[in-house]
Amino acid sequence: MQLRADFDAIANWVTPSSSLLDLGCGDGSFLEFIRIKRHVKTYGVEIMDASVLACVKKGLNVIQQDLEGGLALFEDQSFDTVVLSQTLQTIHQTERILREVVRVGKQCVVSFPNFGHWSHRYAVALGRMPVSKSLPYEWFNTPNVRVLTIADFEALAHKLGIDIMGRVVLHEGKVVQWVPNLLGSLAIYRVRGTQ
């Protein structure tokens, strides 16, 4: 199975035998990966019936709920790590979910496709919305409801008082060091609340 490029990067920030909550966990691929790799106690949150079923088939803990509704099921600082992996761009209540994520997690990992990648800028410059490996949808069928770049995320984190502890930017599975907002297609942040 082809593992998503961000899995290894996230695993580096996860302490063995800790607890981890994956918001928008999909079919549970990451949870299955991290559970074996770091022996963590995992829970996923997912809205889609098919994804919930896939998680149950894998024997994973999964809670069916809509992230737009917030995280009332989870107490403050109740998880060592909360992961919001390539899900932020699909949520309308952006500020709310970010506040909730740092409320529940002692540390949080937030990843998203970088709309600032040069190929996306180029597509827009040519007059079309970008379709790429990291944004594989047409404008009319995309689940992505928020369009953001690395610079945008960092500005919002600052506004919300979210502390950025680490960042890895990837393109095609490789780490991008130089002008990441132009050359990176996937941004992964390690953050925490400051309250």
Add this chain to the structure above:
Amino acid sequence: MTELHLLKQTIHFVEPLPLQSGTSIENYDLVVETYGQLNAKASNAILICHALNASHHVAGVNPDDPSDIGWWDNMVGPNKPIDTNRFFVIGVNNLGSCFGSTGPMSINPKTNLPYGASFPVLTVEDWVNAQVRLADRLGIKQFAAVMGGSLGGMQAMSWATQYPERIAHCVVIASTPKLSAQNIAFNEVARNAILSDPDFHGGDYYKHGVVPKSGLRLARMVGHITYLSDDDMAEKFGRDLQRAAGAPDEYRFSFDVEFAVESYLRHQGDKFSGYFDANTYLLITRALDYFDPAKRFGGDLSQALSPAQAHFLVVSFSTDWRFSPDRSREIVKALLDNKANVSYAEIDAPHGHDAFLLDDARYHKLVRAYFEKVAEDRCN
């Protein structure tokens, strides 16, 4: 293999069972049906707990009445979500019920008269204590799973906290950690219908050769409304008039059955009052009212569920307004607070509370998937 291996038996218990009310009951029977076969390690047993009006007859055809199909036959059986080719499934009729286990209709061996009003008030916890004795008798040290819907889910939850080491998985469907004031109010209307029936005779109607049929009928009509969703009723009956084919679709300006929904409720009430015992209805609705594991922890459900060691599957249905998804979420939250292993699914189904008994592909796929994992651990 498609054999259900249905075996019905009545098991007698001599020793007194202490009850939460402070009294006890001795020399009682529990009627049990089992399906499938217990493996050598006795690790593949699943206990199915029934709700208000059901019984030990969970699956298959009643050997005494071929028209009587088990109440969860779509869930339990060979190659069903709870596969009796792999699991040994037990259905038990609870104490106080009226399908063969000792209840208010039974003869009290001390008086040689029916218990009637003297039958002790029971709680969910009492039932679980009785079920534990049954497990001992059947040689089951730990259930692979205890499962139930509605009131049955309350029993499953109680197992997980009263006997945490004796249950590996706990499956709680369309249930609640406690009844709301509205839930209790509906139960009270139902009980009042029975209590105010002139044939009730303070609960000792058996010796008068009557049953409070009209009270029980009304109780069932009220109850039945709470099992269906508004949408489901609109879909099934709408405002259709109950008319013979070809009869004019006009009002008759009478208090006889006018609307299809009235005819349906009366039919349900008639059917139910023909086979169910009124004292049992009182007793079971009261057990529902009393269930509140958080009560002795100052309302803290997380603390109440903290002894649980089982893996949980909690399922709710979107249009269930009797025990709504919010009530299931309270259970899930308390389990999460304890970092218990839990999965929760909210099934988008139109059928209200009754959905837990009905065939729904998403629901059954989920339960099947869950029990396939249970089988990997327990069915060798």
